[in-house]
Amino acid sequence: MTDTIPEKRNGHPYYMYDMIRETPESIEITRKTMENTDYSFLSSKPLLFTGNGTAYHAAQIGAGFLYKTDLKYAFVQSYELLNYYVPVHGTVVGISNSGKTKSTIDSLIYQKKFSYIVGITHYHGTPMELISNKSIVIDADDKSLCNTKSFFDNAIASMYIASRYAGIDMNIDKTIETLKGLVTSMDSTVKKIAHNLSYVNRIFVLGAGPEEPVAREAAQKIKEATHIHAEGIELEEFIHGCTSLIDDKSLLVIINSNTVNSRTDDIVRACKVVGTKTVVINGDGDYSIDLPDLGDEYINALLNVLPLYYLAYYMAVEQNVNPDLLRFDEETYRKFDDIVFPPGAH
Structure with a gap:
């Protein structure tokens, strides 16, 4: 609140x-x-x-x-x-x-x-x-x-x-028991990845089908926690224009599945040409994060959120940013929030 x-x-x-x-x-x-x-x-x-x-x-x-x-x-x-x-x-x-x-x-x-x-x-x-x-x-x-x-x-x-x-x-x-296990197992794994990506200044999170809202949620958390620009976008939609924005200081996070695996591979290979690093959930990228498969893409989507929350958190730590506050401890941003959400309205 x-x-x-x-x-x-x-x-x-x-x-x-x-x-x-x-x-x-x-x-x-x-x-x-x-x-x-x-x-x-x-x-x-x-x-x-x-x-x-x-x-x-x-x-x-x-x-x-x-x-x-x-x-x-x-x-x-x-x-x-x-x-x-x-x-x-x-x-x-x-x-x-x-x-x-x-x-x-x-x-x-x-x-x-x-x-x-x-x-x-x-x-x-x-x-x-x-x-x-x-x-x-x-x-x-x-x-x-x-x-x-x-x-x-x-x-x-x-x-x-x-x-x-x-x-x-x-x-x-x-699903619940698997998710609980990931809370422990993903911590140190993602922390190391975030440390290696501390120089990144622009992030795209890509997902298709049930992973599209995962991509949008992950991008929202990255923005809130790190104050780095991040965008969650449908995987195929990304390559229709957004590629002009990436460079060697950008990061692509791709939420992979069997359905989109070949397209994910295409994007990872293309990113190597322009020097953009990739983090792939359940696939091969510069950094790969493998999660349990519950046999249903729509259920796996929930599990895929967990490592991306850790990524947002540890990237904030690398930037020396407090991820709890959304800059509301700063007077101008607090005033902004009071305008769009009058007290008691959020």
Whole structure:
């Protein structure tokens, strides 16, 4: 919540690191919460997920396997839902870590005239809890403004809802246990990579299909944590014009899969010509990060976020940047935030 700026730390470990490391405990709270949830609200069809930024990405990544079905569902960013989307006569699931994100709350208030509203948040007594027909509160505080821990909570919650909606057993327990293991195993691996890339001043994160929202979420965290320009973009779209921006101080992070493997190889080979370094998740690049395969690209997408959070964190450490604050400890940036998000609105 940007109304509450974390206590300023002067070096590693920052709160962002603590929150990543606390992910296993937090998703256990989420698992218990969602296992005890009454899902009768899903009888109202279609299903739509909404939110902003990290909350929106969490819904897309956690419930992305719905793309494989012929069910009626949608993912719509809250401002778009409020201003450009037709009313939804079904179930709308709104997600906001703080429970007070203005455009999310406004969109839910409007949609409540037509739909059953489910609100997922991390705090009691918030506008989201008060306006929702059904409120799901994940009682786990995220002390860094990057909201890494709450991302996984919200993604797992979305996975539960989508699984019940689709009537598909997604083996959520296996996903959770694998994710918990990565919290430990990825730490030192990614730290070394970030150290070697401390000179980078421009970053593109590429992903296709279920990995596109992963790319956008990773780029958002890199921007928030490091203050380095980063862009998350669809893998094939990147090579239609964006290549003019890369050089030997740029980095491409590619989230690979069996589907796009040959295209990933093309891009890695091309990057060597211009001197751009590559980090490839589940593939071969200048730096490679291999993760467990859960047998489903849409579920693997959730795992792929974890090393990219570590990358954002350790690149911030290399830049001597505090990743917790989003520059809100600086007067001008705080004033900016107060204009676009009046106190109590984010």
